[in-house]
Amino acid sequence: MTDSEHSVVLFYSTSGALRSEKLAKKAGLKVKLIPVPRHLSSDCGVCLRFESSDEENLRAILDESRVEFEEISAL
Amino acid sequence: MSKVVDCRGLSCPQPVIQSRKAMAEADQVTTIVDNTTAMSNVSRMATKEGFKVEVEEKDDGIYLHMTKVGDPSAESTVLAEAKSGATGPTVVLVPGDGMGRGDEELGGILIRSFLHTLHEVEPLPDAIIFLNSGVKLTVEGSLVQEDLEALEQRNVEILACGTCLGHFGLKDKIVVGQVSNMYSIVESLLAAGSVVAV
Numbered sequence: 001m002t003d004s005e006h007s008v009v010l011f012y013s014t015s016g017a018l019r020s021e022k023l024a025k026k027a028g029l030k031v032k033l034i035p036v037p038r039h040l041s042s043d044c045g046v047c048l049r050f051e052s053s054d055e056e057n058l059r060a061i062l063d064e065s066r067v068e069f070e071e072i073s074a075l
Numbered sequence: 076m077s078k079v080v081d082c083r084g085l086s087c088p089q090p091v092i093q094s095r096k097a098m099a100e101a102d103q104v105t106t107i108v109d110n111t112t113a114m115s116n117v118s119r120m121a122t123k124e125g126f127k128v129e130v131e132e133k134d135d136g137i138y139l140h141m142t143k144v145g146d147p148s149a150e151s152t153v154l155a156e157a158k159s160g161a162t163g164p165t166v167v168l169v170p171g172d173g174m175g176r177g178d179e180e181l182g183g184i185l186i187r188s189f190l191h192t193l194h195e196v197e198p199l200p201d202a203i204i205f206l207n208s209g210v211k212l213t214v215e216g217s218l219v220q221e222d223l224e225a226l227e228q229r230n231v232e233i234l235a236c237g238t239c240l241g242h243f244g245l246k247d248k249i250v251v252g253q254v255s256n257m258y259s260i261v262e263s264l265l266a267a268g269s270v271v272a273v
Contacts, residue, residue: 014184032221035188046184 007055008047009062010036010070017046020067027061029054040073049075077103082113083136088259091120094141098124102143107136112253114139119230163268164201167193169209174273186212189273190219194226200271202232202263205252210239214248223251234259 011017017033024031029050036045050058055072062069078101082090090113094106098121108114114137118128126141173182174189190212193200203226205213212219213235227233233252240246240254264270 014181018180018184032191033184033187033218034191046188 004074005052006049006075007052007072008034008037008040008049008075009058009072010040010045010047012068012070014046016067016069017048019065020048020062020069023061023065023067024048024050024058027057029058029061031058037075076101077105080104080106082117083107083109085113088116088262091116092262094139095120095124098126098141098143104141106139106141108139109136111137113137119232123230163266164263165198166263166267166270167200167203168206168264168270168272169203169212170206170272172208172211186273187219187222190222190226194222194229194231199226199229199231201267202234203252204255204260204263205233205235205239206260207236207239208243210235210243210245210249213250213252214240214245215250217250220251227251232263234263236260 009017009020011020021031021033031048031050033046034049036047040047052074059072078097080090080093080097082093085093090106090108094104094117097104097106104121104126106117108117114130117139118130121128121139121141125143125145127144129140129142131138131140169186171182172186173179174185175182193203203223211217213223213233217223223233234255235249235252237246237254237256240249246254
């Protein structure tokens with residue numbers, strides 16, 4: 001299943017994912033914590049889904065709060 | 076053969092149960108109900124069972140004329156039965172607002188992941204029952220509202236325990252699914268082909 005409107009941020013830890021979710025929501029971004037899709041990783045983990053058009057915005061938010069993430073990937 | 080089932084004055088889930096019973100015996104069933112909740116619940120079940128539903132609103136009640144249009148060929152039903160091999164509906168039981176025991180925050184993440192994944196895979200369950208703090212997932216501010224709505228749109232019945240909503244003072248805050256009582260919950264569980272307890 002492809003979804004061109006959304007991308008995800010993959011994190012090293014679930015606490016990173018949770019923290020980012022809070023930060024992004026506070027900034028008014030439409031995000032959602034979802035399981036990491038199978039085609040991205042076989043690990044059991046969660047990632048943060050966001051609207052692809054918000055990518056720059058979200059990167060800035062994460063950088064500012066120094067949240068480390070593994071990668072950003074299109075869905 | 077046709078049957079008439081008068082369900083006026085009966086409360087949920089009786090109209091659904093009695094209509095389904097009649098459908099097992101007749102190809103044409105008319106169910107009379109006196110409220111729109113019963114109307115939508117019966118219609119939904121009928122469609123699932125492969126019946127065409129015509130609604131006629133009269134002064135003395137809402138008449139649902141249901142005619143069998145084939146085998147219960149609603150694709151999802153067939154698929155569900157073929158895949159699970161179960162003979163009855165699949166019911167998912169959510170007795171808390173987290174998944175598993177141990178860490179609450181982790182439990183919260185897991186239940187969100189679970190409910191999100193539930194509508195991305197096949198077969199879908201037929202019903203999801205929320206109990207105790209699980210009902211918090213069905214009220215205002217729920218982080219899984221979108222997921223539950225998606226499931227509901229695909230005919231998955233979302234039942235939230237009324238006693239539990241009352242206990243938390245959330246009865247008027249429910250945003251997805253229906254308020255249910257222990258009768259409906261017990262009946263759903265006992266009639267299930269399989270129960271998936273989270």
